[in-house]
Amino acid sequence: MRIVFIICAAIAMTACAGTGRKAAIIPDELSIIAGRLASEQFSGRGTGTAGDSLAALYIRDELKKAGARPFAGNGLQPFSVNVAVEPGSNNRMAVNGREYLAGTDFMPLALSANASLAAPVVFCGYGLLPSGDTLHRDDFSGLDLPGKWALVLRGYPESDPAAAGYGRLSSDRIKVLNAREKGASGVLLVSGEKWDPGDNLDRPSRSEARSGLPVLQVKRSVADSILKDSFMTLSELEKRSAETDSRAVFATLTEVDASADVNKKEAVTSNVVMMLPGSSAPDEYIIIGAHHDHLGMGGQGSSSRVPDTVAIHYGADDNASGVALMIEMAERLAAAGEPFSRSIMFVAFAAEEMGLLGSKHFVDNMGIDPAAVNLMINLDMVGRMKEGNGLQVAGVGTAAGLRDTVLAYSDTSAVRLSFTSEGYGPSDHSSFYGKNIPVLSVTTGAHLDYHTPADTPDKLNYEGMVKVGDLLYGVVSSVADSPERLAFTEAGPREPAGPMSRRRGITFGIMPDFAGNVTNGLRADFVTPGKPAALGGMQKGDIIVAIDSKPVSNIEDYMFRLGQLKAGQTVSVEVLRNGTREVLIIQL
Known part of the structure; x- marks a missing residue:
């Protein structure tokens, strides 16, 4: 041997x-x-x-x-x-007929849809909604937003005792989705002095999922021109919006006519x-x-x-x-x-x-x-x-x-x-x-x-x-x-524990399509047997387009919607299956 x-x-x-x-x-x-x-x-x-x-x-x-x-x-x-997005050639903005310059006075954000809107403006404070048992602020309560622009302060009110909790809910995307959920047809974001003393415009660069609305970041000077006929300034509203006992939200007397144009690279x-x-x-x-x-x-x-x-x-x-x-x-x-x-x-x-x-x-x-x-x-x-x-x-x-x-x-x-x-x-x-x-x-x-x-x-x-x-x-x-093949065994979930689902322990039990292969909705690439989605009748390949009648356009929308749900809740989920829209009832 x-x-x-x-x-x-x-x-x-x-x-x-x-x-x-x-x-x-x-x-x-x-x-x-x-x-x-x-x-x-x-x-x-x-x-x-x-x-x-x-x-x-x-x-x-x-x-x-x-x-x-x-x-x-x-x-x-x-x-x-x-890999990126860049401003297109059709970005424009007029406030009560006065023209402003793209790149100087305003900038479309990467999450913006390519769309135009001529409509009145509603100031919506920090654009925050209640969340869980401890965050009760609702900056949209009582406002008539359908068909209008929402003017929203970026960041969160640091003087609010609940500020630490709002920090995780204060991204531009979540604010835009909040406004969209309340019926807004477009969103204008502005940085207050405390949030960004330099009032810098963020040039879109990295590609991200579109929100379905025109979304523009405006300079404080533009916001002040919007608020002028209401005898308000952004500085004053930033201070008032930070107070817990006073909600500075209202419909302005101003109309904004603007177009957002962002091209994928x-x-x-x-x-x-x-x-x-x-x-x-x-x-x-x-x-x-x-x-x-x-x-x-x-x-x-x-x-x-x-x-x-x-x-x-x-x-x-x-x-x-x-x-x-x-x-x-x-x-x-x-x-x-x-x-x-x-x-x-x-x-x-x-x-x-x-x-x-x-x-x-x-x-x-x-x-x-x-x-x-x-x-x-x-x-x-x-x-x-x-x-x-x-x-x-x-x-x-x-x-x-x-x-x-x-x-x-x-x-x-x-x-x-x-x-x-x-x-x-x-x-x-x-x-x-x-x-x-x-x-x-x-x-x-x-x-x-x-x-x-x-x-x-x-x-x-x-x-x-x-x-x-x-x-x-x-x-x-x-x-x-080896003469024997390995036999596949299910071992754990097939979906990520995103920040929202981790915090609340909410999951449908699907593996989402990370690559975004569908243009509107989120495809379930796998449905885990015995989990809520499977028990509710969801099938592999179903495209989720709405949760409780609230639109789901991409994986970011999906994770945002999950973050709004609670264990034990029953939700309706609209899916496209082989081109046909179906409604599933899912118990979490």
């Missing part, structure tokens, strides 16, 4: 030498790949940027060198995303899709994935933790580390000798930071039946293994025996594993879990440099990344060659 082992090892070493590929994961090579991706050349790999495109080409070429070949075409899977980005063909079961797949995008230059509207800093966000751990490990794993798997029974696919996802858009596009356009995928392994932030060698592994409950498989290949002296059964999480594996595909998602955890320019390659633990790769090599090899 010893002689046979030595001969086989020698043959394998010869084969590896012949291809130049190594049957081991090398720290120095991990450092080269991660360092290149997280360098100034790629400028933070912001979705749709030149750095993003360069990263995709680099990853494809490195996977080719590792021994993988394109799954289809040239190995790139391009798709379009809305699209860009093309690409997933990278490469593979090692299988032998006896080439039409069955193991997928190893890692997102290649990051935050570019950061700034306002990005998810940077230092949004006032415009600088390269290198994204070394998030997620150059995952991509580098995927490429090195591809090389080691290619150097294994005989092909594995099942094919192994390597996917570098684009636009993860924008809401899992790349993995969502991939699972909807794989070109294979999702049932052919035996397992998806996601690598996201695997480069900061700390003292103690901790590794978090999520998804072990999504297939029978998956946890045991991981344990079988773990060297407890090298890594200390912590497990989570659930298949849903804030990374690309969630898109696969929604397609009934068993998943594993591994990470070494968060750190203070997360989503800041300080996430640099010099801070990565490359020896720790080798430990992660060695563990996963065993898992992949076992699953790729």
Whole structure:
């Protein structure tokens, strides 16, 4: 036996030498790949940027060198995303016939619809509505808003004893949705002196879901011209609106004639899709994935933790580390000798930071039946293994025996594993879990440099990344060659716990369409059996268009509506099913 082992090892070493590929994961090579991706050349790999495109080409070429070949075409899977918005040419505003200048006196917001409105203006204070048992303020009570503009102060009254509670309900979007719910046909937002002493206009940049109303931010001078005939100033109203015993809301004597024009700016980005063909079961797949995008230059509207800093966000751990490990794993798997029974696919996802858009596009356009995928392994932030060698592994409950498989290949002296059964999480594996595909998602955890320019390659633990790769090599090899397929098991919810639903514990039990593939409404990509939506008759593919007769145009509307609900409440939910509008009654 010893002689046979030595001969086989020698043959394998010869084969590896012949291809130049190594049957081991090398720290120095991990450092080269991660360092290149997280360098100034790629400028933070912001979705749709030149750095993003360069990263995709680099990853494809490195996977080719590792021994993988394109799954289809040239190995790139391009798709379009809305990366930004910019003011159009049809922005105008007149107050009682006096013209104001776009960009100087007013600015359309990114959430605005492209629409015009000539109508009277109603001042609505801070635009707040009651919430829960402790927040009772209603700035819309008694106002006649249908067909009119709502003039609303941005922010919240800091002098109000309940100010801390209102802070989470004071975003521009929530105020606009509040006004829309009360019948307003357009919204004018203005910053009081306490909220923004500089009275700066926010130029629309990042793309976000439209509200269905024209929405303009106006300077205080414009607001004062609106209030002039009512013998009021914004400064006075800001003070009065902050008082708890006095509601300064009223219909003005002024008409505003305005148009909002905001154009979406699209860009093309690409997933990278490469593979090692299988032998006896080439039409069955193991997928190893890692997102290649990051935050570019950061700034306002990005998810940077230092949004006032415009600088390269290198994204070394998030997620150059995952991509580098995927490429090195591809090389080691290619150097294994005989092909594995099942094919192994390597996917570098684009636009993860924008809401899992790349993995969502991939699972909807794989070109294979999702049932052919035996397992998806996601690598996201695997480069900061700390003292103690901790590794978090999520998804072990999504297939029978998956946890045991991981344990079988773990060297407890090298890594200390912590497990989570659930298949849903804030990374690309969630898109696969929604397609009934068993998943594993591994990470070494968060750190203070997360989503800041300080996430640099010099801070990565490359020896720790080798430990992660060695563990996963065993898992992949076992699953790729096993005569038995993994059997998918439901493990936890398929929807996010958004800020509103977390606070109140309210959930329908659906996995929403994060990519916004429908233009009006929110599609349920999965309906969890036994949860309120399923018990109320909702089906996969239903498009939610209203909750309790209040419109739902997108995922932001959906989360906002959830935040208004209470446990035990019964709500009517209007859905489009195969083009037909139906009403469901759902008990929460």
